[in-house]
Amino acid sequence: MLHVQGLTGGYGKELIVKNVSFDVQPGEILGILGPNGSGKSTLLKMISGILPKQAGSVKIADRDADSYSPKEFARNVAVLPQMHAHAFSHTVKATVELGRYPYQTGLFSSWTTEDEAAVTHAMERTGVTRYENTLIESLSGGEQQRVFVAQALAQQAPLLLLDEPTNHLDIAYQQQLLDTVRSLAVDEGKTVVSVFHDVNLAALYCDRLLLMENGEIAKIGSPQDVVREPIIQSVYKAAVKTQAHPELPKPQMTLLPSMNDSVEVPLVVDETQFTVTADSVQFHAPHSLKTVSSAVHNPGTGWYTTFVNRHVDANYECDDVKKEMEDYLEKSGHHLTDTVGMMTAVQTLHVEIASFADEGVSIVIAVTAGVGNAVDVSMAREREAHVGTINTWIIVNGRLSDEAFIQAMITATEAKTRALQTEKVLDPLTGTQATGTSTDSLLVAATQIGQELPYAGPITPLGKLIGTGVYECTIRAIQTYKEAKGWKG
Amino acid sequence: MRKPLIAYIVSAAVLLTAVGLGVSIGSVHVPISTLWNQGADTTATNILWKIRMPRVILAGLVGASLAIAGAAFQGLLKNPLADPYTLGVSSGASVGAVMTLFFGISIPFLGLYTLPVFSMVGAAITMFVVLGFAKLVDRGLNMETIILTGIIFGSFLGSVLSLMIALTGEELRQIISWLLGSVSMRGWNYINMILPFTIIGSLLLWMNRRELNAMLFGEDRAKHLGVDVKRRKLVILIGGSILTGAAVSVSGTIGFVGLVVPHMTRLIWGSDHRHLLTLSFMNGATLLIICDLIARTIISPTELPVGVITAFIGAPVFAFIFYRQRKGGTA
Numbered sequence: 001m002l003h004v005q006g007l008t009g010g011y012g013k014e015l016i017v018k019n020v021s022f023d024v025q026p027g028e029i030l031g032i033l034g035p036n037g038s039g040k041s042t043l044l045k046m047i048s049g050i051l052p053k054q055a056g057s058v059k060i061a062d063r064d065a066d067s068y069s070p071k072e073f074a075r076n077v078a079v080l081p082q083m084h085a086h087a088f089s090h091t092v093k094a095t096v097e098l099g100r101y102p103y104q105t106g107l108f109s110s111w112t113t114e115d116e117a118a119v120t121h122a123m124e125r126t127g128v129t130r131y132e133n134t135l136i137e138s139l140s141g142g143e144q145q146r147v148f149v150a151q152a153l154a155q156q157a158p159l160l161l162l163d164e165p166t167n168h169l170d171i172a173y174q175q176q177l178l179d180t181v182r183s184l185a186v187d188e189g190k191t192v193v194s195v196f197h198d199v200n201l202a203a204l205y206c207d208r209l210l211l212m213e214n215g216e217i218a219k220i221g222s223p224q225d226v227v228r229e230p231i232i233q234s235v236y237k238a239a240v241k242t243q244a245h246p247e248l249p250k251p252q253m254t255l256l257p258s259m260n261d262s263v264e265v266p267l268v269v270d271e272t273q274f275t276v277t278a279d280s281v282q283f284h285a286p287h288s289l290k291t292v293s294s295a296v297h298n299p300g301t302g303w304y305t306t307f308v309n310r311h312v313d314a315n316y317e318c319d320d321v322k323k324e325m326e327d328y329l330e331k332s333g334h335h336l337t338d339t340v341g342m343m344t345a346v347q348t349l350h351v352e353i354a355s356f357a358d359e360g361v362s363i364v365i366a367v368t369a370g371v372g373n374a375v376d377v378s379m380a381r382e383r384e385a386h387v388g389t390i391n392t393w394i395i396v397n398g399r400l401s402d403e404a405f406i407q408a409m410i411t412a413t414e415a416k417t418r419a420l421q422t423e424k425v426l427d428p429l430t431g432t433q434a435t436g437t438s439t440d441s442l443l444v445a446a447t448q449i450g451q452e453l454p455y456a457g458p459i460t461p462l463g464k465l466i467g468t469g470v471y472e473c474t475i476r477a478i479q480t481y482k483e484a485k486g487w488k489g
Numbered sequence: 490m491r492k493p494l495i496a497y498i499v500s501a502a503v504l505l506t507a508v509g510l511g512v513s514i515g516s517v518h519v520p521i522s523t524l525w526n527q528g529a530d531t532t533a534t535n536i537l538w539k540i541r542m543p544r545v546i547l548a549g550l551v552g553a554s555l556a557i558a559g560a561a562f563q564g565l566l567k568n569p570l571a572d573p574y575t576l577g578v579s580s581g582a583s584v585g586a587v588m589t590l591f592f593g594i595s596i597p598f599l600g601l602y603t604l605p606v607f608s609m610v611g612a613a614i615t616m617f618v619v620l621g622f623a624k625l626v627d628r629g630l631n632m633e634t635i636i637l638t639g640i641i642f643g644s645f646l647g648s649v650l651s652l653m654i655a656l657t658g659e660e661l662r663q664i665i666s667w668l669l670g671s672v673s674m675r676g677w678n679y680i681n682m683i684l685p686f687t688i689i690g691s692l693l694l695w696m697n698r699r700e701l702n703a704m705l706f707g708e709d710r711a712k713h714l715g716v717d718v719k720r721r722k723l724v725i726l727i728g729g730s731i732l733t734g735a736a737v738s739v740s741g742t743i744g745f746v747g748l749v750v751p752h753m754t755r756l757i758w759g760s761d762h763r764h765l766l767t768l769s770f771m772n773g774a775t776l777l778i779i780c781d782l783i784a785r786t787i788i789s790p791t792e793l794p795v796g797v798i799t800a801f802i803g804a805p806v807f808a809f810i811f812y813r814q815r816k817g818g819t820a
Contacts, residue, residue, distance in 0.1 A: 045709075048712075048713060049712065050709050050712060050713075069717075070712065070715045070716060070717045070718075071715040071717075072715075073715065074713065074714055074715025075715070077713075078713070079710075079713035081707075081709065081710055081713070088563075088564070088567070088569070088705050088755065088760040089760060090702065090705065090759075090760060090761060091759065091761070094702065094759075094761050098699070098702055098703050098706075098714055099714065101699055101700075101703055101714045101715050101716065102714065102715030104699060135759075151714075155714070155715075
């Protein structure tokens with residue numbers, strides 16, 4: 001649909017776009033990215049014929065763009081400009097009607113039913129019909145932008161060029177607008193080329209991205225190929241980290257601010273910082289710890305300061321455990337967004353807390369263990385789940401990588417299973433060796449200050465501490481549990 | 490445009506009323522019935538058809554020309570303060586006209602139209618020089634830049650006029666009163682002089698009503714919508730110059746009509762040029778007919794130049810629009 005070959009040009013003598021070539025197919029959205037001054041808007045202006053080109057060619061529908069008359073061009077290419085203020089105001093309807101200008105011919109420019117239908121359709125499509133007699137200046141920025149989308153749609157052009165369409169829009173409008181653009185491409189086969197300021201939005205909505213640097217193409221390809229740490233860092237000269245979108249197979253990036261001001265005194269966690277009562281085990285950190293857990297409240301990955309392992313009755317039953325947990329935490333004066341909460345039927349006073357240090361690495365481990373629901377995972381069938389019975393916390397003084405978190409969890413789980421084996425805990429249903437209980441929970445938190453700890457496999461310094469620490473604490477916790485229950489160890 | 494039909498009916502009614510008042514009120518009262526009453530008093534018929542009617546029609550044509558030109562300039566430049574007067578175009582037209590009188594130029598085949606044609610050429614040259622200079626100063630063509638440039642060139646042309654007047658001697662008084670802007674004692678001749686240009690100029694502008702709508706969103710946007718911006722802009726500027734030149738050649742410089750009328754019309758009926766141009770045309774005629782009526786009756790038997798009245802109304806409106814614009818509101 002759009003074929004750009006060796007496009008070169010700029011303002012006056014200064015070349016802003018140099019030798020840019022690419023193709024866009026019908027139904028495809030191409031996002032143009034790049035730092036300020038990289039020439040992305042200039043490129044779009046050259047394609048839309050606002051700026052003259054000094055070399056190269058632009059072909060639209062296999063025809064040279066220069067060979068179109070102004071009206072013909074507008075029937076084939078609709079441009080959505082950046083938002084700006086206007087001196088005089090039209091009504092919404094009159095504004096959208098201007099989109100039919102390229103279809104008007106003759107002195108009296110008769111308005112056809114087709115024109116009317118296109119305008120009505122465009123206004124419905126963008127949800128601005130109810131404003132049709134309102135002056136655009138009295139609409140909010142997002143609504144105004146929708147009116148201009150409607151105007152562009154009324155042009156019924158197969159190629160859409162957008163210049164930072166979401167500028168000045170709040171996120172709901174950004175989403176609405178880009179969802180509309182997406183469905184124009186997917187459902188109606190329109191070809192879309194859009195300049196983006198926001199790398200993440202572009203990665204979310206575009207099929208391909210074109211990254212500009214100093215007027216040239218730095219990279220063109222799928223979002224996965226373009227939104228990569230080394231590429232973004234070198235083009236944008238900014239420290240970023242990329243990660244997967246939580247729900248979609250699209251890359252997203254976040255800035256890494258250079259903040260050295262957060263912690264003056266490095267935090268070193270040890271067992272004395274834990275508060276143990278008959279009601280709960282609590283640990284409160286002076287700053288947030290990066291945490292991965294299978295807790296009841298705030299599971300998954302996040303940054304938290306407060307960690308609560310709460311004692312509940314063995315017959316605890318509740319329809320909405322999460323809600324009940326929130327109520328409990330709130331009542332106990334904890335801030336819900338800063339807190340990770342687990343529960344156990346085990347007496348919290350029986351918690352095993354210990355610090356372990358070696359080779360300059362130090363961790364704190366806290367385990368509450370009850371083995372009433374012990375399960376051999378290899379023989380597990382359908383069983384009723386009871387309240388979690390082995391809750392393990394591992395708090396690391398150091399900076400963990402993503403893989404270190406996962407390895408820490410593997411290592412801890414292996415150590416726990418080994419402890420059950422040592423204590424000869426059996427699955428009461430099968431009589432075989434138990435590997436855990438039905439609802440065990442695990443939490444790994446790290447201060448993310450100080451020493452880099454990239455790995456936590458069983459033979460790394462950190463892995464060794466976790467392995468032996470979890471093993472020892474779990475054994476002691478099980479022994480305490482057995483004594484309390486009056487079992488003979 | 491909310492209710493176009495109503496807008497046209499109201500404007501036409503007001504215009505007809507103004508014409509009626511214009512022909513009947515004056516030092517001698519002439520009943521409107523004289524218009525159709527065959528057996529009316531001869532003196533009244535004479536006053537009506539020889540003095541009042543041409544004066545009213547001339548005022549109407551001048552007002553209409555200036556107003557529609559103002560509306561088009563404002564739309565084209567996206568500038569609510571633009572009008573033939575503030576842009577200095579009227580002064581350019583005056584210089585063209587006064588030069589014709591001063592040098593006694595008469596081009597044979599133009600005859601009667603020598604004066605308006607020179608006036609239009611003066612207007613067009615000024616227009617392009619002002620816009621060219623403004624663009625040189627500020628590519629974005631800011632509102633203030635255009636107006637300042639208009640004032641600079643207007644003052645310069647004003648001094649050229651003063652020089653020529655100083656050099657004329659005996660015809661001095663005539664030229665001065667003409668310069669102040671007046672439609673008095675012109676007769677049907679003058680109507681013949683302006684009418685074809687009013688029609689041509691207005692048609693040129695009206696043919697670009699949609700383009701003007703598109704250009705309100707900026708020239709780039711208009712281009713995106715398929716407007717042949719360069720050509721259309723040229724046509725609009727030429728149309729505006731024809732109208733201004735023609736108006737100035739018959740009545741001298743009458744300020745602010747082109748500013749006030751489109752502004753008021755836009756305020757009441759919206760800024761859709763498909764209607765704004767025609768409505769400004771009608772309302773411009775009405776305003777100048779009424780201003781002229783006031784000019785010749787307010788301190789009767791002495792007549793004020795009508796430009797005094799329009800400036801008296803126009804300057805405060807100008808100030809008001811400027812204030813609103815600077816305060817972020819839109820006109």
